[in-house]
Amino acid sequence: MSIIEPERYELLEGPAYRFELERRGFLQLLGAGLLVLLVPKGAAAQEPRDLPREVGAWLHVGEDGTVTVFTGKVEFGQNIRTELTQVVAEELRVPLENIRLVMGDTDLTPFDLGTFGSRTTPIMAAQLRQVAAAAREALLDLAAAEWKADRKTLVIEPGQVVHPPTSRKAGFGALTHGGKIVQAVAEDLPTTPTNQWTVAGRSIPKVNGRELVTGRHRFVSDLKREGMLHGKVLRPPAAGATLGSVDAGPAAAMPGVTVVRDGDFVGVTAPSALQAARARDAIHAEWKTTEQPKAAELFDVLKKAPARSDDTEGRLPPRHAVGSLPEALAAAHKTLARTYTVAYIAHAPMEPRAAVAEWQDGKLTVWTGTQRPFGVKSELARALHVPEDKVRVIVPDTGAGYGGKHSGECAIEAARLAKTAGRPVKLAWTREEEFAWAYFRPAGVIEVRSGVGEDGRLVAWEFHNYNSGASAIRTLYDVPNQVIEFHPARSPLRQGSYRGLAATANHFAREAHMDELAHALKLDPLELRRRNLKEPRLRAVLEAAAERFGWGRPRAEGCGYGIAGGFEKGSYVATCAEVAVERPSGQVRLRRLVAAFECGAILNPDHLKGQVEGAVIQGIGGALFEAVEFEEGRILSDRFSRYRVPRFGDVPRVEVVLLDRKDLPSAGAGETPIVGVAPAVGNAIFDATGVRLRSLPLLPGGVVKPEPEARGGG
Amino acid sequence: MARLALIVNGQPRDVDVDPDTTLLAVLRDELDLTGTKYGCGEGQCGVCTVLVDGRPVRSCLTRLAAVRGKPITTIEGLEKDGRLHPLQEAFVEANALQCGYCTPGMIVEAAAFLASARQPSEADVARAMEGHICRCGTYPRIVEAIQKAAGKRVGVYEGRSLPRSSVSSPLRGGG
Numbered sequence: 001m002s003i004i005e006p007e008r009y010e011l012l013e014g015p016a017y018r019f020e021l022e023r024r025g026f027l028q029l030l031g032a033g034l035l036v037l038l039v040p041k042g043a044a045a046q047e048p049r050d051l052p053r054e055v056g057a058w059l060h061v062g063e064d065g066t067v068t069v070f071t072g073k074v075e076f077g078q079n080i081r082t083e084l085t086q087v088v089a090e091e092l093r094v095p096l097e098n099i100r101l102v103m104g105d106t107d108l109t110p111f112d113l114g115t116f117g118s119r120t121t122p123i124m125a126a127q128l129r130q131v132a133a134a135a136r137e138a139l140l141d142l143a144a145a146e147w148k149a150d151r152k153t154l155v156i157e158p159g160q161v162v163h164p165p166t167s168r169k170a171g172f173g174a175l176t177h178g179g180k181i182v183q184a185v186a187e188d189l190p191t192t193p194t195n196q197w198t199v200a201g202r203s204i205p206k207v208n209g210r211e212l213v214t215g216r217h218r219f220v221s222d223l224k225r226e227g228m229l230h231g232k233v234l235r236p237p238a239a240g241a242t243l244g245s246v247d248a249g250p251a252a253a254m255p256g257v258t259v260v261r262d263g264d265f266v267g268v269t270a271p272s273a274l275q276a277a278r279a280r281d282a283i284h285a286e287w288k289t290t291e292q293p294k295a296a297e298l299f300d301v302l303k304k305a306p307a308r309s310d311d312t313e314g315r316l317p318p319r320h321a322v323g324s325l326p327e328a329l330a331a332a333h334k335t336l337a338r339t340y341t342v343a344y345i346a347h348a349p350m351e352p353r354a355a356v357a358e359w360q361d362g363k364l365t366v367w368t369g370t371q372r373p374f375g376v377k378s379e380l381a382r383a384l385h386v387p388e389d390k391v392r393v394i395v396p397d398t399g400a401g402y403g404g405k406h407s408g409e410c411a412i413e414a415a416r417l418a419k420t421a422g423r424p425v426k427l428a429w430t431r432e433e434e435f436a437w438a439y440f441r442p443a444g445v446i447e448v449r450s451g452v453g454e455d456g457r458l459v460a461w462e463f464h465n466y467n468s469g470a471s472a473i474r475t476l477y478d479v480p481n482q483v484i485e486f487h488p489a490r491s492p493l494r495q496g497s498y499r500g501l502a503a504t505a506n507h508f509a510r511e512a513h514m515d516e517l518a519h520a521l522k523l524d525p526l527e528l529r530r531r532n533l534k535e536p537r538l539r540a541v542l543e544a545a546a547e548r549f550g551w552g553r554p555r556a557e558g559c560g561y562g563i564a565g566g567f568e569k570g571s572y573v574a575t576c577a578e579v580a581v582e583r584p585s586g587q588v589r590l591r592r593l594v595a596a597f598e599c600g601a602i603l604n605p606d607h608l609k610g611q612v613e614g615a616v617i618q619g620i621g622g623a624l625f626e627a628v629e630f631e632e633g634r635i636l637s638d639r640f641s642r643y644r645v646p647r648f649g650d651v652p653r654v655e656v657v658l659l660d661r662k663d664l665p666s667a668g669a670g671e672t673p674i675v676g677v678a679p680a681v682g683n684a685i686f687d688a689t690g691v692r693l694r695s696l697p698l699l700p701g702g703v704v705k706p707e708p709e710a711r712g713g714g
Numbered sequence: 715m716a717r718l719a720l721i722v723n724g725q726p727r728d729v730d731v732d733p734d735t736t737l738l739a740v741l742r743d744e745l746d747l748t749g750t751k752y753g754c755g756e757g758q759c760g761v762c763t764v765l766v767d768g769r770p771v772r773s774c775l776t777r778l779a780a781v782r783g784k785p786i787t788t789i790e791g792l793e794k795d796g797r798l799h800p801l802q803e804a805f806v807e808a809n810a811l812q813c814g815y816c817t818p819g820m821i822v823e824a825a826a827f828l829a830s831a832r833q834p835s836e837a838d839v840a841r842a843m844e845g846h847i848c849r850c851g852t853y854p855r856i857v858e859a860i861q862k863a864a865g866k867r868v869g870v871y872e873g874r875s876l877p878r879s880s881v882s883s884p885l886r887g888g889g
Contacts, residue, residue, distance in 0.1 A: 077813025077850050209806040212814030213798065213821060215749020215789035222748035272743065274735055350753055350761060350815040350849050399751075399815030400849055431754040610809050610852065617851030640758035640847065648840040651853045 007469030010496030033062040038131040057127040065173035072112025074104035075397040079607045090200040091132035093156045104395030114372035118569040118668025134185035142175045194662040203606035221354040225424035230273040231417040232280040234266040238633030244286040251279040269421040292633030293492040302467040305487035323481030328460035332451025340509040342696040343627035344440040351399020352434035357414035358424035368411040369398030376408035403497035435638040441498030444468020446509035469502025477532040500671040503568040511564035511679030541574040545596035549576035560688025564679035570667030571599035575676025577684040586703040596657040600664035612673040619677030723791030738773035749789035760846030763819040789818035800866040804859040812850035
């Protein structure tokens with residue numbers, strides 16, 4: 001299991017749930033057919049009557065030929081539902097429409113740590129290939145036994161086994177003859193080589209596209225349960241406030257309203273959302289606020305990093321040091337020291353978080369849009385004081401998360417209300433709650449000091465990130481003397497995972513700094529990178545982006561070009577940006593973004609292109625204008641009219657170049673494409689105006705003051 | 715509570731609700747037409763968009779009294795006998811959706827736009843759709859899908875125009 005990055009603060013609470021044995025009921029539910037279980041290498045082969053303890057994935061072939069795949073991963077728009085269907089179709093050789101994925105249901109699917117970290121493609125897809133291949137082999141075994149045929153003479157055609165010498169054929173389902181066959185297989189089966197793919201590697205459309213364009217798919221907030229009530233929660237006026245006196249009399253007196261108070265938690269249920277809102281508003285509460293930092297103090301507060309605290313002990317990457325930094329800096333031809341900052345930003349998924357909670361005979365079921373169904377299951381069990389096997393979390397395909405829906409706060413609130421109300425409760429956060437009470441992408445301060453030789457080769461590199469995180473903190477450039485360190489801090493605002501984690505901040509600081517070095521040396525920014533980079537995959541995307549972009553062409557009047565390259569989570573991206581700056585207003589317009597991306601063997605080219613486009617467009621927001629506004633614990637930017645996100649008019653020409661490395665294992669692609677946008681745009685603005693911007697968002701007001709520094713100056 | 719007569723997707727639908735209930739809440743909670751979504755409650759994101767008399771409105775800000783007796787079209791009303799509206803097909807073909815939450819609002823808005831737009835440029839489409847947010851960033855594909863569907867002679871009330879008389883029939887009950 002890979003290390004959990006230190007900046008995933010929202011995961012700090014408690015251990016993830018580990019799968020337990022008692023699933024006999026599940027086996028009954030499944031019906032006749034073949035059930036194939038994937039166990040990790042090393043687990044003893046066995047004749048399982050019960051489900052073994054550690055199971056990575058499972059797949060069921062029903063009597064009617066329907067293939068049901070069970071995975072703890074969840075679908076949030078990143079299209080893994082389609083991609084995973086493709087890999088199963090490829091290995092099992094069954095038509096796509098015969099495959100059903102059951103995702104993110106803690107009663108039915110294997111344990112999964114969570115859908116984050118770009119792990120589905122490299123890990124889950126590989127596991128499902130294995131289990132599908134195992135199912136295929138098991139079906140061949142069944143046919144060979146039944147027909148007393150030489151296994152080597154059997155062939156698989158879509159959905160059936162055929163024995164050409166006798167023309168016997170049977171559908172997959174028919175081969176099980178109504179029996180229940182369970183087979184455990186260890187990972188290690190050969191799977192179809194990428195150059196023989198016929199289903200994987202193709203741009204198959206979303207398998208549930210029809211449900212979405214017709215509005216038929218039920219997101220959590222669309223669900224209805226018999227007798228369901230609507231819930232609302234009373235929110236504090238600011239972070240760090242504690243509840244004092246509460247007068248809920250007027251609310252409790254309203255017809256159909258139940259008030260719940262439990263410690264600092266106060267909520268209501270009512271037959272309609274409108275009544276619940278009125279009831280909540282009728283509650284008089286006094287809150288004790290605590291002193292909270294002013295927004296202007298933010299970066300000073302973040303720099304006062306505590307020493308390794310209990311919070312992050314064991315998760316902090318060690319200080320990275322090679323060579324001898326002080327000597328190298330002293331001897332360098334040129335040194336540069338700069339500070340970069342990034343603001344907090346909000347995920348703002350189009351679906352605000354929601355949960356529907358229902359208690360039945362002591363068992364709690366919660367439907368909620370979370371990226372960690374098993375983690376939220378544990379949170380619920382702890383918060384509601386019930387054993388874990390009395391909790392079920394179900395995640396319908398959800399209206400996005402971008403890393404912001406890892407924790408179970410909404411699920412816990414709904415469950416607590418439902419417990420007292422004695423009926424199912426739907427709790428759908430408002431947009432204001434989603435902006436104010438979820439966690440943010442961390443803000444940060446990054447200090448960079450570098451030394452470079454006359455030949456443009458880096459000799460020294462010192463890089464300190466305060467609070468933002470350690471993802472992509474290390475550089476791929478060749479530098480013999482380095483000190484790189486992440487410093488955790490006490491954040492005034494709740495913070496946690498966001499698409500790309502700290503890779504965006506660290507790439508911004510690094511690639512802006514490289515640009516500053518290039519201009520200081522009067523070197524082309526791409527040329528500086530070439531001189532300091534051996535890593536071939538990063539070089540390849542830089543060259544591909546530059547070529548598509550036309551790097552080095554003369555610029556149009558008032559325009560500037562910028563380039564940035566990055567690596568994260570096993571994939572590589574390079575981004576080129578073109579901006580136009582109007583004078584004398586200084587209004588900046590983004591004209592073009594070119595992203596070249598490589599993640600090994602591509603599973604679905606058009607969906608991948610869509611993920612890169614989407615990440616780049618989302619990245620425009622964090623680069624140019626997104627920032628959480630707050631003051632002393634209160635979130636001021638708690639609605640779309642106060643928190644600007646990219647819209648149709650903000651999107652420039654976006655071009656994506658995909659490099660398909662069928663010779664390399666498939667890596668994830670959900671995050672990495674975002675990291676090059678901010679530095680490429682910042683570098684382009686400098687190129688156009690001579691003004692160096694070192695803070696994200698680059699242009700909260702949309703305008704750069706046109707006071708040109710001398711080009712190449714620092 | 716008040717009884718109101720609504721016309722939704724060509725069908726008369728009577729509801730009995732608090733008159734302060736928004737049209738969005740009535741559609742979703744009373745009529746179980748959950749294709750129209752809640753996104754912000756302040757008319758800034760577009761996911762709650764429905765058509766009233768063929769014009770796009772933000773149902774999260776729409777009072778019931780204002781739409782009594784007027785033909786309301788939701789995403790559910792665009793399909794005909796199991797056949798997708800050309801915009802719905804175009805969105806699927808262009809892969810113009812990722813999480814799909816903003817998609818119904820986008821399609822409904824575009825349906826109204828295309829009822830009067832002929833061969834819209836990218837800029838025309840972007841301008842028409844400016845009130846809608848897609849956080850997954852599929853904007854370029856949405857523009858492509860709408861332009862493609864524009865080539866297919868799209869009308870909102872295609873084959874489904876309501877005779878004026880049924881719209882102006884007298885209402886029963888309070889309102």
